[in-house]
Amino acid sequence: MWPRSDLTDLLGIDHPIIQAPMAGSDGPVLAAAVSNAGGVGSLGCGEMSAEKLREEFDKTRASTTRPFIINFFAHDTPVFPSDDAASMRKQLAIYYEELGLGQDLTLSASPMRSFDAAMLEAVLDLRPEIVSFHFGLPSEEMLDALKSAGSIILCSATTVTEARKLEAGGVHAIIAQGYDAGGHRGTFSTPVDAGNVGTFALIPQIVDAVSVPVIAAGGIADGRGIAAAFALGASGVQMGTAFLLCPESAASPIHRQVLQQARDDSTVVTRAFTGRPARTIVNRFVEEMAPQDREVPAFPLQDSLTLPLHFESVAQGSKDFAALFSGQASALSRTLPAGELVDALVAEAQKILGR
Amino acid sequence: MWPRSDLTDLLGIDHPIIQAPMAGSDGPVLAAAVSNAGGVGSLGCGEMSAEKLREEFDKTRASTTRPFIINFFAHDTPVFPSDDAASMRKQLAIYYEELGLGQDLTLSASPMRSFDAAMLEAVLDLRPEIVSFHFGLPSEEMLDALKSAGSIILCSATTVTEARKLEAGGVHAIIAQGYDAGGHRGTFSTPVDAGNVGTFALIPQIVDAVSVPVIAAGGIADGRGIAAAFALGASGVQMGTAFLLCPESAASPIHRQVLQQARDDSTVVTRAFTGRPARTIVNRFVEEMAPQDREVPAFPLQDSLTLPLHFESVAQGSKDFAALFSGQASALSRTLPAGELVDALVAEAQKILGR
Numbered sequence: 095m096w097p098r099s100d101l102t103d104l105l106g107i108d109h110p111i112i113q114a115p116m117a118g119s120d121g122p123v124l125a126a127a128v129s130n131a132g133g134v135g136s137l138g139c140g141e142m143s144a145e146k147l148r149e150e151f152d153k154t155r156a157s158t159t160r161p162f163i164i165n166f167f168a169h170d171t172p173v174f175p176s177d178d179a180a181s182m183r184k185q186l187a188i189y190y191e192e193l194g195l196g197q198d199l200t201l202s203a204s205p206m207r208s209f210d211a212a213m214l215e216a217v218l219d220l221r222p223e224i225v226s227f228h229f230g231l232p233s234e235e236m237l238d239a240l241k242s243a244g245s246i247i248l249c250s251a252t253t254v255t256e257a258r259k260l261e262a263g264g265v266h267a268i269i270a271q272g273y274d275a276g277g278h279r280g281t282f283s284t285p286v287d288a289g290n291v292g293t294f295a296l297i298p299q300i301v302d303a304v305s306v307p308v309i310a311a312g313g314i315a316d317g318r319g320i321a322a323a324f325a326l327g328a329s330g331v332q333m334g335t336a337f338l339l340c341p342e343s344a345a346s347p348i349h350r351q352v353l354q355q356a357r358d359d360s361t362v363v364t365r366a367f368t369g370r371p372a373r374t375i376v377n378r379f380v381e382e383m384a385p386q387d388r389e390v391p392a393f394p395l396q397d398s399l400t401l402p403l404h405f406e407s408v409a410q411g412s413k414d415f416a417a418l419f420s421g422q423a424s425a426l427s428r429t430l431p432a433g434e435l436v437d438a439l440v441a442e443a444q445k446i447l448g449r
Numbered sequence: 450m451w452p453r454s455d456l457t458d459l460l461g462i463d464h465p466i467i468q469a470p471m472a473g474s475d476g477p478v479l480a481a482a483v484s485n486a487g488g489v490g491s492l493g494c495g496e497m498s499a500e501k502l503r504e505e506f507d508k509t510r511a512s513t514t515r516p517f518i519i520n521f522f523a524h525d526t527p528v529f530p531s532d533d534a535a536s537m538r539k540q541l542a543i544y545y546e547e548l549g550l551g552q553d554l555t556l557s558a559s560p561m562r563s564f565d566a567a568m569l570e571a572v573l574d575l576r577p578e579i580v581s582f583h584f585g586l587p588s589e590e591m592l593d594a595l596k597s598a599g600s601i602i603l604c605s606a607t608t609v610t611e612a613r614k615l616e617a618g619g620v621h622a623i624i625a626q627g628y629d630a631g632g633h634r635g636t637f638s639t640p641v642d643a644g645n646v647g648t649f650a651l652i653p654q655i656v657d658a659v660s661v662p663v664i665a666a667g668g669i670a671d672g673r674g675i676a677a678a679f680a681l682g683a684s685g686v687q688m689g690t691a692f693l694l695c696p697e698s699a700a701s702p703i704h705r706q707v708l709q710q711a712r713d714d715s716t717v718v719t720r721a722f723t724g725r726p727a728r729t730i731v732n733r734f735v736e737e738m739a740p741q742d743r744e745v746p747a748f749p750l751q752d753s754l755t756l757p758l759h760f761e762s763v764a765q766g767s768k769d770f771a772a773l774f775s776g777q778a779s780a781l782s783r784t785l786p787a788g789e790l791v792d793a794l795v796a797e798a799q800k801i802l803g804r
Contacts, residue, residue, distance in 0.1 A: 253714045254780075273628065274647030289714030292629035292647035294677065295668030295777035299713045302781075313650030321680035322649065325801050326673050358654045359608045359644030422650035425609075426657075446680050 097447060101307040101329035104246060104266055105224060106161050108132030109440050110330025111320065112269075112309060113337050113432070115165035115226065116277060116419065117141045117206075119349065122150055124342040124432055126157030131436035136163040136226065140206050144216040151220050161223035163248070166209040169229040169282075169370075169393060178391040182399055189379075189415060193406045205401055206368070206394035209236065218243050226250075229370075230282030231263050248309070250280030253289045257300040257308075267307040269332050270300040274313030276335045276421030278372040279363065287371055287388075290363075294326070301327030315426035317442020324447060333439075335421040340432040346408045349418055352377075356424040367404070367417040369396035375418035379403065452802060456662040456684035459601060459621055460579060461516050463487030464795050465685030466675065467624075467664060468692050468787070470520035470581065471632060471774065472496045472561075474704065477505055479697040479787055481512035486791035491518040491581065495561050499571040506575050516578035518603070521564040524584040524637075524725075524748060533746040537754055544734070544770060548761045560756055561723065561749035564591065573598050581605075584725075585637030586618050603664070605635030608644045612655040612663075622662040624687050625655040629668030631690045631776030633727040634718065642726055642743075645718075649681070656682030670781035672797020679802060688794075690776040695787040701763045704773055707732075711779040722759070722772040724751035730773035734758065 096102065101110050113120070113128040117138030125135025137154060139147050147164070154162055187197060207213070209232040217225065218239060225240055226248035241247060241264070250269040251257035257268050271280050272293025281289070291299075293312035301308050310323035311332040323331045338345045338353055345353075352375050363371045366383035370393035374380060379400075383390070390396045400417070407415035428435060451457065456465050468475070468483040472493030480490025492509060494502050502519070509517055542552060562568065564587040572580065573594060580595055581603035596602060596619065605624040606612035612623050626635050627648025636644070646654075648667035656663050665678035666687040678686045693700045693708055700708070707730050718726045721738035725748035729735060734755075738745070745751045755772070762770035783790060 254712060255714070272647060272649060274650040290717075291713045291777050292627060292668050293649035294627060294647060294674065295629040295670075296713060298671065298673050299778065299780055313647050315650075316653065318653050318681050319649065322677035325676035325680050357609060358646045358651060359610070362645075422646050423654065425654055 095444070097324045098307070098329045101267060101309065104307060105134055107134045109436065111436060111439055112136060112163065112330065112332040114277070114311065114332045114334030115163065115228075116334050116338070119338055119343055119345045119419070121344045122153035122157060124337060124340060124344070125154050125162045127340070127342045127432035128337070128436060129158045129160040129162045131433040132440070133436045134161055134163055134224070136165050138165050140165065140167040140228070142207070144212045147213065147216050148220065151222070163224040163226050164217065164222045165226045165228065166213065167206055167229050168209050168227045168232045171204070171208045172392040172395060176391060176395060179395050179399065182391050182396065186399055186403070189403055193403060193410070193415065195402055195406055199402050201398045202401065203398060204394065205397045214239060217245070221245070224248065226269065228278060228280045231260065231265070234263075237264060250311070251300060252279055252281045252296075253283065253291060254299050254303045256281070256283055257304050261304045261306055265306065267309055267329070268300060268304060269309045269311050270296050270328070272296045272310075272312030273363070274422040275311055276361070276373045276424070277419040278368070278370055281371070297323060297326040297328050313421050313423040315421070315423040317439050317446060319423070320439060320443035321446035335424045336427050337432060337435065339427045339429040340435060342432045346416070348408055348411050348413050348416055352413050352418050353420060353424050353427060356420060358422055358425060360424070361420050361422055365390050365396065367397065367400050369393035372419060373421060375413070375420050377416065377418060378414040450799070452679045453662070453684045456622060456664065459662060460489055462489045464791065466791060466794055467491060467518065467685065467687040469632070469666065469687045469689030470518065470583075471689050471693070474693060474698055474700045474774070476699045477508035477512060479692060479695060479699070480509050480517045482695070482697045482787035483692070483791060484513045484515040484517045486788040487795070488791045489516055489518055489579070491520050493520050495520065495522040495583070497562070499567045502568065502571050503575065506577070518579040518581050519572070519577050520581045520583065521568065522561055522584050523564050523582045523587045524561075526559070526563045527747040527750060531746060531750060534750050534754065537746050537751065541754055541758070544758055548758060548765070548770065550757050550761055554757050556753040557756065558753060559749065560752045569594060572600070576600070579603065581624065583633065583635045586615065586620070589618075592619060605666070606655060607634055607636045607651075608638065608646060609654050609658045611636070611638055612659050616659040616661055620661065622664055622684075623655060623659060624664045624666050625651050625683070627651045627667030628718070629777045630666050631716070631728045631779070632774040633723070633725055636726070652678060652681040652683050668776050668778040670776070670778040672794050672801060674778070675794060675798035676801035690779045691782050692787060692790065694782045694784040695790060697787045701771070703763055703766050703768050703771055707768050707773050708775060708779050708782060711775060713777055713780060715779070716775050716777055720745050720751065722752065722755050724748035727774060728776060730768070730775050732771065732773060733769040
């Protein structure tokens with residue numbers, strides 16, 4: 095049915111299509127819909143507490159008997175607070191003022207959690223079929239515990255070097271995330287902005303370098319992209335932006351509106367929102383922060399400072415300060431229920447592959 | 450034999466594989482070898498005089514009866530000399546000194562010619578089967594003259610907007626050049642560094658936007674890439690870096706040596722060599738110029754200033770100041786005679802496509 099079945103066999107799914115984790119825009123409804131259609135949905139849990147994770151996991155489990163993925167960040171956590179943050183907070187004050195947020199905002203000290211002992215405990219209780227990581231892997235002990243509990247482990251690589259490290263670290267499959275991808279680049283090497291390898295060039299080089307299944311990610315939005323990923327040697331795809339317009343996604347109305355108008359050249363990779371390179375639709379905030387892109391406080395400190403701007407901008411229906419994550423192929427996205435989208439993707443890809 | 454034959458029919462070739470023009474590293478021997486193998490070779494003529502063009506064209510014509518491509522730049526020519534250039538020349542003096550070039554260098558005022566009346570006259574005499582352009586198209590009158598003389602016209606686009614402009618301008622086929630590509634980005638919109646759309650995301654969006662055949666370019670290095678390009682909707686591919694290690698190419702020994710060691714993340718897009726964004730292997734000159742990448746003199750003025758460094762570096766067998774153009778998939782390149790490489794590419798691609 096597919097040119098390679100190593101990934102579908104590994105994950106226990108019908109179709110090699112992963113709905114990418116998109117913390118803030120995904121959720122149990124979307125994940126369950128994708129899994130029920132024979133692909134596999136993801137919950138981006140990087141912004142959740144352990145309690146919230148249990149809640150969201152249970153909601154998803156209640157809506158599908160199929161496997162789904164829970165996704166975590168595994169970044170090094172910087173020391174809080176920092177002088178950088180104080181300086182940036184001062185600079186952003188003019189924006190807080192403009193949006194009517196005042197100057198006495200309470201900021202979250204750690205809006206994006208790195209996978210920790212509390213999370214591990216929760217995950218070992220929940221016994222998910224599949225756990226994926228971004229920004230590298232957690233400690234060897236944590237990984238061993240997850241694997242002993244029966245979870246399949248996936249992790250993103252943005253270069254061949256990172257893919258080799260992940261294979262040596264014991265992952266079951268590697269998400270090869272190209273520069274075309276929306277959202278945070280999963281880079282865990284330094285410097286964090288090196289490489290920037292496009293999806294087309296990256297996939298075959300990672301496929302040649304490792305023996306575990308490779309999942310292509312970045313700029314894949316329709317059946318043509320799935321067929322192309324297989325041609326390049328991948329065993330499946332991870333698609334994010336393509337699912338944002340589904341009614342089941344948690345994308346905000348302004349995010350949807352902007353995505354529907356986006357072109358191939360509407361995005362840029364910026365650190366302005368969180369401190370780490372992430373691809374978003376260009377807006378006023380991204381443009382005004384561009385000159386100091388390399389000087390913003392470290393991830394996720396910058397996120398603490400910009401989240402109030404994002405939420406207020408979204409609440410006001412304005413795109414100016416919203417983090418509008420998107421890949422470079424958002425113009426190919428369709429407004430379809432997630433299950434119908436998976437069906438369409440499968441039909442398109444198999445028509446090309448069956449040629 | 451191929452999923453789509455509109456491009457092979459248009460160009461009168463067997464296999465939808467174009468050897469990219471690479472001024473300085475291509476030449477009659479390589480172009481003829483690729484055309485004789487059933488693909489189509491290119492001569493990068495952007496650095497040639499009209500006399501040199503006639504000479505190189507005749508050499509190629511003498512070595513193949515098949516179609517081949519002659520390629521030109523069609524950029525807006527900046528005013529010479531400029532204050533920028535004087536300042537940059539002063540800055541580069543330390544490098545001229547280091548390489549033993551002295552301070553009294555005679556610099557070429559216009560190392561890269563924009564397609565002009567003298568070139569048009571030569572081309573109308575030569576009656577090439579195919580002419581391709583980079584950095585946009587020449588004037589409508591020139592284009593009409595070329596088309597009336599029977600030449601097929603190709604041009605590079607780096608965004609959907611540019612592709613639409615080229616179709617409206619009357620090209621016969623569009624080269625969709627993704628961010629993964631080596632050498633100069635063919636951008637002819639402003640700002641010149643906007644977009645940066647990866648090959649994977651770019652191809653299907655351009656295919657959807659135009660009705661002429663689309664040629665995929667950027668990070669394509671083996672049969673997997675050719676099959677993937679077809680899956681994404683392209684009618685053929687243009688490959689550059691993949692041909693640099695062929696014995697028929699004019700790539701320098703140091704360029705070959707560096708390419709053989711290159712990894713997926715060894716390149717960067719820089720204006721350091723010519724004033725326009727071009728993807729090259731990172732070396733000392735690229736690193737040291739990085740902080741002022743947006744402030745170098747306009748293309749091709751910067752090229753006048755850096756060419757002596759490039760040639761002397763190459764002559765000394767050093768990579769430090771050489772312009773080592775390369776795409777992001779150079780690690781997939783093979784050291785094979787060009788005809789054997791075309792045969793291998795065709796066999797690999799058709800094996801995947803025949804599945």
